[in-house]
Amino acid sequence: MIQIKQLTKTFKNTKGLDDINATIESGEMVALIGSSGSGKSTLMRHICGLMCCDADSGGQIEVLSRIMQRDGRLSRNARQVRTEVGVIFQQFNLVDRLSVMTNVLMGALGRVPTWRAVSNLFPPVERRLGMESLARVGMADKAWQRASTLSGGQQQRVAIARALTQRAKVLLADEPIASLDPESSRIVMDILAQIHREDKITVVVSLHQVEYAIRYCPRTIALRHGRIVYDGPSSALTPSFLKDIYGSESEELFSPAMDNAMRQQKNELQRKSATAPAAA
């Protein structure tokens, strides 16, 4: 499904990515973890063809058995490959001044002829698909609002609806929850897990909080200084194991925010069960 071979990317004098080799099979949900600066985003941007690896390094990325880039050059049909790869960004990357619906319809650009898109004549089939996608992420009632009027979590859900409208077979989520509060993070991760389950979409999600990786993704690839330091079941990621591979950096990978959110949820449940008998 996704095949990465000998991928190396050098920034001015540091190695952003250092000989990455990995294969992700169809229908997997994989987490990409690592502290900031470990190369998660760089790797994601290479897979979706927004960045090219070092020239003549022999690096190659194949997505859906088609070459996305090779030897530091985007393949000629990279645009075609991109139409089947949905990307979710940390900053949502919606167009603020356009309506939610128009943003979602952007997912259909790969299928709709340019002249139709430009004159805003998207076919009814695509409009229906756009509405359905919005309904699936629970944003159908906001379809005609401007994207800028939504909260971060809502914008991220619209971005997921855009990928659904794209009918993407692969979904790359680059730090989708890093700018969100714990509650929105949970909703976004639940939606990602749900579309992975229901649509059999292959999902790669980069995270810097291990808890989410353990909870949502069976497999984790861990990066450090641009190298893969672990690739295997997420269940093996115990704090002591992470300390082994990351040293003191491992603290950054555990977020107090999520602990708090879970504790709050638990407290709320307790409070509810405590007040319920009194009300009765």
Place this chain on the structure above:
Amino acid sequence: MTAQSTLLVSTQPPRSLKSSILNLLGWALVLAALAWSWEGADMRPLDLIKDSGNMATLAADFFPPNFSDWKFYLDEIIVTFHLAVWGTFLAVVCAVPFGILSSENIAPWWVYQPIRRVMDACRAINEVVFAMLFVVSVGLGPFAGVLALWVHTTGVLAKLFSEAVEAIDPQPVEGIRSTGATVIEEVIFGVIPQVLPLWISYSLYRFESNVRSATVLGIVGAGGIGVVLWEMIRGFYFAQTCAIMILIIISVTLIDLVSQRLRKLFV
């Protein structure tokens, strides 16, 4: 002056020696430029006082203004307005593609460099010069004025438009690109929504300045109220000249006010 500035340096919190020397040097350069230009600009401030009598006589000829032909003047002002409308409209239409193609973040260097140079040329030469050339080629009248405004304003707006494009947030564009959109779709859905308010504001502002410029274009025969104004000045009809000037001031002010209001809606 040096003593004073050293005093300032010593009493103010640290200002590095280098920056205060640069500061002094800057002022010295300004003064030198002013002194150097004095002769060339034929500066004779005393003549203002010596010849004040002449000026008073001239000013007296202006008043009271003679509005007897106001209908004719108004017609010509409206022609001037029409000229600015078409000149600006054609310029906006052309500045959109030229502006996008001269943006570093959209076009490769071998596209934006030549286009920028052409736009520089359009901008460097004043409307009046273009108007004189077009009067020769298409004849006297407003059409020459429209062409002159068109060429010059295209140069100005293309530059302003491309500056807006270069300041956009690249992230939404990447969002569009990641769906497999073509470059044209990226520009239309990712770039233009971000710059549109600024573009509209710049276009309205240029429309205002084009109305003002259009009053001058008439002097070289490119139509509008300027033609009449020039005839009156040349014929020493100062009371009529005064009336025309007052009408120009009123109409330009009105247009500025309306356009300012409109611009506020978009930013």
